[in-house]
Amino acid sequence: MSAVMENIMGDNAKPAAEAPAAVRGAEAANEARAATPAPAAAPRAARRRIAGSGAFMRIVPPLLGVAVLVLVWQIIALKNSSFPTPLATLQEAISMFSDPFYRNSPNDQGIGWNVLASLQRVGVGFGLAALVGIPLGFAIGRVQFLSAMFGPIISLLKPVSPLAWLPIGLLVFKSANPAAIWSIFICSIWPMIINTAVGVQRVPQDYMNVARVLNLSEWKILTKILFPSVLPYMLTGVRLSIGTAWLVIVAAEMLTGGVGIGFWVWDEWNNLNVPHIIIAIVVIGVVGLILEQALVALAKAFTYEQVSN
Structure with a gap:
């Protein structure tokens, strides 16, 4: 009887003796998990x-x-x-931009009016170039006969300096302002034509085969296939054109006179006001950068990238 009781007591005592080891193992595991980041x-x-x-x-x-x-x-x-030193130029810039839109006389206006006048000329010339160049680029890229006909003309006239066209504009329009716009037009049109035509020619032939099978009209092909595919190329041409246009207008206004940032730089040089010239250079760069970045953002928004599987 006592042996049985001892066996029973021994069996009950084993879990009690083993419990502390199990608890210690669980606590160690918890500590390890807590220590692990x-x-x-x-x-x-x-x-x-x-x-x-x-x-x-x-x-x-x-x-x-x-x-x-x-x-x-x-x-x-x-x-x-x-x-002038950077500090002297900065002080002059603060004084100038405190009132950039003053107007004392037609030949004495703030730098703000001169920048706006230049932007207006660029906008008109650039807009006319887009109206002519983009449709012409579509036509040249779409029709092989037109590509062969206009290709030599574009190759001949594209390298000509835009300022070389300024005397032609003065001769034809008899006025400085239309002549400057003409120079912007002629320098802006080539990148638009070339990039748009290249974009049309690089449309995958499978797209055109599908359009032929579906018997789509030329208008449907233009609006549903060509335009979405060519848009990134076209916007690249527009971006290149706006940069060239802004470069040319400054030089053209130096020669034609009137109100504009180019004429303002030349007038300040005649007055030997070097700080104003440096300020104008910075303004020209900032405006050109803003125009460039705006069109870059527009191009990125409409650029489609192929997603790899």
Whole structure:
């Protein structure tokens, strides 16, 4: 009887003796899990490092570039007393932009009016070039006969400097303003024609075969197949044209006179006002950059990328 009781007591005592070991194992496992970092912590830290590196590359290198430019500018100003320092130019710019739209006389207006006058000429000439160049590019790309007919003419006239066309404009229009617009038109039209025609010629032949099988009209082919496919090429031509147009208008206005940023630069040179010339150069660059980036954003919005399987 006592042996049986001892056996029973021994069997009941075993779990009690083994329980502390099991508890200790569970506690050790919990401690190990607590000590182990969360799986998302490492990727989150890596993402923060990548974001910080990206912000560093976006901010610091441009600032260093500007600092180098200002340093070189300061050195040139120290070597040449007639050249204004960055600080003197900044003070003059603050004074100028405090009232950019004053108007004392037709030949004495603020820089804001001159920029707007130049933009107006660019807008008219560029718009006319788009109205003529884009449809002509579609026609040249679509019809082989027109491509062969206009190809030599475009190759001959495209390398001609836009300012070489200015005397022709003065001779034909008898006025400086239409002549400047004519120069913008003739320099803006070539990139639009060429890029649009190339875009039409690079439309996949399978698309045209499907259109032929479905017996689509030429209007349906133009609006449903050609235009969506050619749009990125066309916008690239437009972007190139606007940059060229803004370059040409400054030089054309120096020769034709009147109100405009080009004439304003030339007038300030005649007055030996070098700080104003430097300010005008910066303004011309900023306006050109804004026009360029606006069209780049437009082109990206309408550019379709093929998704790989």
